[in-house]
Amino acid sequence: MPERADAARNRARVLTAAEDLFAERGARNVTMDDIAKAAGVGRGTLYRRYPDRAAIALALLDDHERVLQEKLMGGDPPLGPGAPPAERLAAFYTAMVDLLDRHSHLALAAEVGHSRFTTGAYGFWRAHVRALLVDAGTPDPDALVDVALAPLAPEVFRHQREERALPVDRITAALRVLARGLTT
Amino acid sequence: MPERADAARNRARVLTAAEDLFAERGARNVTMDDIAKAAGVGRGTLYRRYPDRAAIALALLDDHERVLQEKLMGGDPPLGPGAPPAERLAAFYTAMVDLLDRHSHLALAAEVGHSRFTTGAYGFWRAHVRALLVDAGTPDPDALVDVALAPLAPEVFRHQREERALPVDRITAALRVLARGLTT
DNA sequence: AAATAACTGGACACTGCGTCCACTTATAGC
DNA sequence: GCTATAAGTGGACGCAGTGTCCAGTTATTT
Incomplete structure (x- = not known):
């Protein structure tokens, strides 16, 4: 019906x-x-x-996230398959920061504290990054994957942007350093 | 009076x-x-x-945190001064995980979401880790320091321990990998 | 023993949440 | 078209937790 x-x-x-x-x-x-x-x-x-509010924000975010998810699975390298894992991870970070920058108000509404981990989107990011870590030969990807995703928490991003007044490209650059550190 | x-x-x-x-x-x-x-x-x-609740939890945490803070400033290496920055960072992670493990209920009460960044303790950890990154010659420590601290968010720890059922020593080991990646 | 200043505790008003149910309205079958 | 009916609607209601306020109490000072 x-x-x-x-x-x-x-x-x-x-x-x-x-x-x-x-x-x-x-x-x-x-x-x-x-x-x-x-x-x-x-x-x-x-x-x-x-x-609740989170459900509404999640519905609003869903569209934007799905676009990125499709690029990750079938888009052009380095975001999509084909590039070496270190570069794909760096590209993923850049894309996520861009997403956060454009929709941080929604992200903050949707992912207050614990609930962040229970959304379907987190599961997707987690699986993606975990696969990249495996591919790069990183030890214990199951433990490292949540570490790798932690800096993408909306609260962290908001703190860096607003409290610390960091421009987006410096945050992106910092995460590129992290990507390099995690895949070598 | x-x-x-x-x-x-x-x-x-x-x-x-x-x-x-x-x-x-x-x-x-x-x-x-x-x-x-x-x-x-x-x-x-x-x-x-x-x-509010956070203030109470903060008062309770304060004692435990002060002990660690003193060890960081004047204790024996590798936690205290003297060891190379990579080792000090790794030791800091280990000590913080231990703190979280013993007092995660308090940490979760005190640092719900945004408020985490506004506590005095966060400022201390931030200054400490920033100095270590500077010492190690890491680029843009001001942007990387919040990235380095993000995996220590109580929510992340709780998720790893409970949802993912990771033992403490695997979390510690993962953060050691991170410490290495951030200081080379 | 009296003065006083800090401390106490419960009553109160308020806000936001989530539920419930009598009513309305779109759709399907006749 | 017209009725049956099931989905959809909306606001009144009760509840939980917050934070404030102030009349009364109690420790301390002189």
């Missing part, structure tokens, strides 16, 4: 309203009530589809 | 009660009310000294 027309319309309204609110005042200062009000929808309707 | 005797007694009761509760059911499931009740103290008294 396909989705009902009014339900689809409301879903779209919720997503665009949430995106606006997150961008405007940061996810921390947006309540479920705010989103419902802004979307012109009742609380019940909102909760029917999205149990 | 010294602290009044009854105030000191109440502070001690709050701290031990909080430590017990955190250890017993995890910081996430302990409310300020719980702590006040368990300490036999009113809400107002509790809030007078500690504005």
